[in-house]
Amino acid sequence: MKLSKITPLFKAGSESDPSNFRPVSVLPALSKVFEKIMLDQLSLHFNKNKLLHNKQYGFTKGRSTIDAGVKLISDIFNAWEESYDGVGVFCDLSKAFDCVHPDILVGKLQHYGVDGKASSLMNSYLKGRIQRVHVNGVTSPGSQVSMGVPQGSILGPFLFLIYINDLPFFVNEVHEMVLFADDTSLLFKVNRNNVLLDDVNNSISRIVNWFNVNNLLLNENKTKCIRFTTTSVKRDIGNLKIKDSELNFVDKTVFLGITIDSKLQWGPHIETLSNRLSSAAYAVKKIRQFTDEDTAKIVYHSYFHSVMSYGILLWVLLQRFNPYLCCRSGLFGVFVVFLRGSRLQKINHSLYGNCIRFYNKLPSEIRELSLNKFKALVKRKLINKAFYKFEDYLNDPNPWD
Incomplete structure (x- = not known):
């Protein structure tokens, strides 16, 4: 024992x-x-x-x-x-x-x-x-x-x-x-x-x-x-x-x-990340030559995607994030969230601000879902739409259709 x-x-x-x-x-x-x-x-x-x-x-x-x-x-x-x-x-x-x-x-x-x-x-x-x-x-x-x-x-x-x-x-x-x-x-x-x-x-x-x-x-x-x-x-x-x-x-x-x-500014992190992803991409490319697509996808998710996505909420916009979001968990039952003013422009245009803009653009029927259903539906919708930039989502008149 x-x-x-x-x-x-x-x-x-x-x-x-x-x-x-x-x-x-x-x-x-x-x-x-x-x-x-x-x-x-x-x-x-x-x-x-x-x-x-x-x-x-x-x-x-x-x-x-x-x-x-x-x-x-x-x-x-x-x-x-x-x-x-x-x-x-x-x-x-x-x-x-x-x-x-x-x-x-x-x-x-x-x-x-x-x-x-x-x-x-x-x-x-x-x-x-x-x-x-x-x-x-x-x-x-x-x-x-x-x-x-x-x-x-x-x-x-x-x-x-x-x-x-x-x-x-x-x-x-x-x-x-x-x-x-x-x-x-x-x-x-x-x-x-x-x-x-x-x-x-x-x-x-x-x-x-x-x-x-x-x-x-x-x-x-x-x-x-x-x-x-x-x-x-x-x-x-x-x-x-x-x-x-x-x-x-x-x-x-x-x-x-x-x-x-x-x-x-996240430059050092992106540089380190780029080097790691370059090696991972090379490995996926080589493995794809000798295996089928499903095996290559497993390697991709293990060695490339997991590295790329780790911590992406912190650095992806090179700006600020706030623990209010994922918006849903901290703001359950709230139908409109107001963005707090800031004297720093970089904060107003940060991930903190964009998350609130994202939440305000959600249809009411999605906001009313339970947390687990909310997260699953939002993830599925965003994957299907595949917006390249956050602005593409904001400018889309019907992003949830």
Whole structure:
């Protein structure tokens, strides 16, 4: 039940460096049944009592990496709308799932009402685990695992969410935070003309202290900072600090698979995407020469379409998106939605504005549908019409006929 078989999977770099291998853990089938029952009970308890923080987007029902991206981009535009710059700090935790301290986790579970026999069961589940490494047909002797949530388990990701759930309470409410499991991103509003980073540095110090207390290790070399601004000339605002180390600002970074740049112009992301799609298109073309059309379509959707469509809501118009939309979920039962005025033209002509224009052009019988039927019908209609540009939809007198 508590024995795992580890197979190292080579990633890149030197094969003599163990850190260049990703451990793939395989657990007994019976333990998966046990974990599924525990997960159902835990998730029911946390969801029913609304215990998970709303800043957490990872491994939560109805939320995805795109929702996290929408939240971050929206926060940046809100800062710009208020004439602030945004300072983003993208934290990198080293082997976060492997650093979870079982005693701390059990204590947090008790804090959230998982006590008595349930607490004893969880304590037994986390401790006394054994792992063996399997390489080239040879299996090592078993060694005890004293830290971390079980890798490859059904329950592990949710346990990590519980472990990190109290982190947002250590950040001032005026600052924004987006969590996706162990990916921690912060956004601070700073005055463009008189920048003082003392408050930012104090907040970072509190977060680093939380990491230390909870046995998590922040990788300072991989933690990135970006100053999000609309101005052409950037004033020198100094550096952020983690303990005695300075964090230098960069112009771009990768956030949940999407390259974000300091002005949200998306050029670096599109360049990266173009290179990947070029390779994928070549692969599809070659495979089509030796296979039938159906097989080529499978390859296309796996290697081209999935890459092309990922995060497209964030960058497709090179503009802003707002979590009101898909319009339907947040505006159920509303028949006309008014576009909020903005002093920035790019916001008025952003995806945020266009989504509301899209919604207002819908026939009333479509607006009145339930959410699932609404999404299915709209998707089917748009596929059938195949508008090349959003303006084609707006200019069509009868787009839903």
